[in-house]
Amino acid sequence: MxxxxxxxxxxxxxxxxxxxxxxxxxxxxxxxxxxxxxxxxxxxxxxxxxxxxxxxxxxxxxxxxxxxxxxxxxxxxxxxxxxxxxxxxxxxxxxxxxxxxxxxxxxxxxxxxxxxxxxxxxxxxxxxxxxxxxxxxxxxxxxxxxxxxxxxxxxxxxxxxxxxxxxxxxxxxxxxxxxxxxxxxxxxxxxxxxxxxxxxxxxxxxxxxxxxxxxxxxxxxxxxxxxxxxxxTAGNGSIRYERYFAEEELARRFTPYHLPADTAAVDLSGRNVMIFIMESMSAEHSAYLMPEAYEGCEHRGFTPFLDSLMRDGYCFRRMYANGTRSIQAMPSVLGSMPSFKTPFVLLPQSLGESRQLPAILRDMGYSTAFFCGSERGSMGFGAYARSAGIERLFSREDYEAHHGGGDFDGYWGIWDEPFLQYAGEELERMPEPFFAALFTISAHHPFVVPEQYEPVLPEGYTRIHRGAAYDDLAFRRFFERYGDREWFRRTLFVFVADHVSSEKFAPETLSYPGNCRIIGFLYTPDGALRGSSDDTAQQLDIMPTVLGLTGCREPYFAFGRDVLNEPGRPVWSVGYEAGFRAVTNDRILRFDEREPSVTDRAGGGRTDDPDSLADRFKALIQQYYAHIERKSYVVPR
Structure with a gap:
């Protein structure tokens, strides 16, 4: 049939x-x-x-x-x-x-x-x-x-x-x-x-x-x-790396294992922690960080409100991004994990065992959340936040469920000003202490701002300057609305850019390390933490520094340093762009995996020994790939 x-x-x-x-x-x-x-x-x-x-x-x-x-x-x-x-x-x-x-x-x-x-x-x-x-x-x-x-x-x-x-x-x-x-x-x-x-x-x-x-x-x-x-994963390549040092010598030159001291330089134990990861906030947007860039210009920078917070907080005057893409910033800031040849989150080994900043604070009793005004799951931010230990995610869909769809920018997500206001509404409902991170999205191509702000925000000298001014205004409005709240006064605020903008203005920003220099600072509303540092700092230093301030006493894994409590660790910023590279207070190191090249920076004190610097950098690279190979980013029990 x-x-x-x-x-x-x-x-x-x-x-x-x-x-x-x-x-x-x-x-x-x-x-x-x-x-x-x-x-x-x-x-x-x-x-x-x-x-x-x-x-x-x-x-x-x-x-x-x-x-x-x-x-x-x-x-x-x-x-x-x-x-x-x-x-x-x-x-x-x-x-x-x-x-x-x-x-x-x-x-x-x-x-x-x-x-x-x-x-x-x-x-x-x-x-x-x-x-x-x-x-x-x-x-x-x-x-x-x-x-x-x-x-x-x-x-x-x-x-x-x-x-x-x-x-x-x-x-x-x-x-x-x-x-x-x-x-x-x-x-x-x-x-x-x-x-x-x-x-x-x-x-x-x-x-x-x-x-x-x-x-x-x-x-x-x-x-x-x-x-x-x-x-x-076919294009990611295998994990093959040079073993420059034996295990015993490797740990003496550089280790990602941290053993916090019993006391901290500043004790902010029990405070809420709010990290703002700011899209494309180059240091050159700030007249406070780079006043020389605006000599003779009509507009003296485009971040006046953030500049005021830097003056009243603890400012890293020479903060550098560890990568050039947003996807590299999240693990650098929240996990103190660099990205070298391949962004860390794109490696299959990134799902290995880890205890990053949100997870450690969660185990210390913090409730955790991540905010981003883009669609849920877009750009991989929410996925990484979950893997880092964050419990609740807030996205464009959540915002529109409360406030409708009228604040969509037409390109990336919800405009930063209303989304920051919404984040504050959700923070007010979170149990304290809380840890929260928020990724801004508006200072980005195609470099537009809400229509009502086009006449009042300065156009600037590059296409992104108006967007930077808009985000500065968005933060001002957030602080104005919530500044009198009790939870606000009990919060340690961390501001750090994801990377520099594609739009450059100052000559210094056209080449390394100026093309990695970003805004980065800490702020406490009650003035408990004030000052500034002219030492080189990096995104990798955020996690160790926050753990030191919040009273973490357990060993943890991080490639950065606690800038307030660990004077013996390398003062540098590391990264990869057509080769490994690092910048210190007075030197620039480039390494092609064969021969390191160390050059002086103008105006530096020449305190770093070139051979010692190169060996410590090679030890960091070896440690990074060894742990990638092991798929383990925790201190051994």
Whole structure:
């Protein structure tokens, strides 16, 4: 009896749905094999875990079956022929049994040894003489997982419904027009699935985005799936680095392990902590930090309110960003983790064990929150915040649920002024002490401000100056509204830029290190912390300094220094741009992994020994990659 024909689109939908079923089964096996490491799952978290799994599974389906979608929807009649259907079936079965089933089921075994999903490193470095024998050994030892693979492959083969004929009811021009349209829509959906969305705020998802849907990194690994993990990390390269020093000597030259003193220079224990990470707030926007840039100019800087806070707070007059992108700023500020060749959050190893600033303060009794006026999940900020230990996320969607959609800037998210006001409303409801971080977004391309402020804000000398003045005004309005609140007076405010602006004004900012110099300072409303430092400081120093001020006495992991309590650590700012580089008070160091180059800075005191400086920098680089390799960013127990 001849089977009833189906349309190509109907059969494609069914066959792709079958791949999702297979991914669900593989995830169930993964959890059963690693339940001890992941921990029990509460009913209340299953919805969010499922949403994250759907997002990463969609990317995996696109990577594995994107070509199959094309084979199924080509707008030509030969797709109904038996020879073409054989090609489709062969591709489908091979791709999904190997790239989907085999990789994900292998993860069930592999994860217990490495605490990470299989990525490009394992695939590209599996070409060894003993690889085949090891695979046979693991297959035999894990016979239950092997049996699951056989059964899932049978499910794919039988569920494909190969014998179901494909027929279209359309003919002639209608067939070609309709099927071309369907193919175009399918291609667009595939692109959206691979990127994780289609809005201008959407950054293509990476492994670290899994933390947005999970309460810890173990559950984040449960959300991930392959082939996404392999293909998304193919460009990251393997973790190979030079061992410049033996372990004993390495720790003497530089260690990321901190042992806080019993007393602090300034004790702000129990205070709330609010970190403002400010988009593109270069030091040159401030006449207080760079008065020489505005000699003879009509406008004396564009941050008068922030300048007043710097004078009344504790100002780092020479603060430098550790990277050039927003995605590098979050781990630098909240985790004291630099980003060298690849941004830290894009490394699959970034989901390793860590205890960053929000997590440490959370364990000290702080409630934690992160605010950003962009869409939830955009740019990877919320995902990183969750992985760092932050419990509550507030985004554009939350703002619009309370205040409507009229404050969307048309590009990135909610204008900074109303969003800061909204953040204050939420902070008033948070239990104290609290830790909160807020990422501003308005001082950014296309360099626009709300229409009502265009006539009153100075145009400035670059395209971003008006945006910088707008954010300065937004902070002024925030302080005016909440300055008399009790929680406000009990808060340590930290202001730090994510990186310098793409728009340069002062000649100093055209080259390193001036092109990394940013605004950075601490402020307490009651004047408990005042002063300034002309020493080189960096974003990496924020976490250790805040922990010192808030009374942390436990050992912690950080690549920066507590600027008020750790005089013995290197006074520098480190980074990577076409090579490793560092700046101190009086020297600039560049290192191409072969020979370091140390040059003097104009006006410096020449206190650093060049050889000692280079050795300490090499030790920091070795420590960084050693911990990336271990996937561990905590002090050993």
């Amino acid at each position: 001849e089977r009833r024909p189906h349309s190509a689109l109907t059969m494609l939908v069914w066959r792709i749905a079958l791949v999702y079923i297979v991914l669900f089964l593989c995830r169930a096996v993964f959890y059963l094999a690693n339940a001890a490491a992941i921990g029990p799952l509460a009913w209340s978290e299953l919805g969010q875990l499922a949403a994250g799994a759907w997002r990463f599974d969609t990317a995996s389906v696109v990577y594995a079956d994107g070509a199959f979608v094309l084979l199924s929807l080509v707008p030509f009649r030969f797709r109904e022929r038996r020879w073409w259907r054989r090609i489709q079936f062969g591709y489908y079965l091979a791709a999904n049994s190997l790239l989907v089933a085999a990789l994900n089921l292998s993860d069930a075994v592999y994860f217990r040894y490495t605490q990470k999903r299989i990525t490009a490193d394992e695939v590209f470095f599996a070409d060894n003489s003993n690889t085949a024998s090891l695979l046979l050994k693991f297959t035999a030892e894990n016979w239950a997982v092997t049996l699951c693979f056989v059964l899932i492959t049978l499910l794919l083969a039988v569920g494909y419904r190969y014998r179901t004929p494909i027929r279209s009811r359309l003919h002639g021009a209608a067939f070609y027009a309709a099927n071309t349209l369907v193919l175009g829509v399918a291609a667009g959906l595939c692109i959206a699935g691979a990127r994780g969305g289609m809005t201008r705020m959407t950054r293509p998802i990476t492994l670290s985005n899994a933390a947005l849907y999970a309460s810890d990194n173990a559950r984040a690994n449960l959300i991930l799936s392959n082939p996404f993990c392999v293909l998304r």
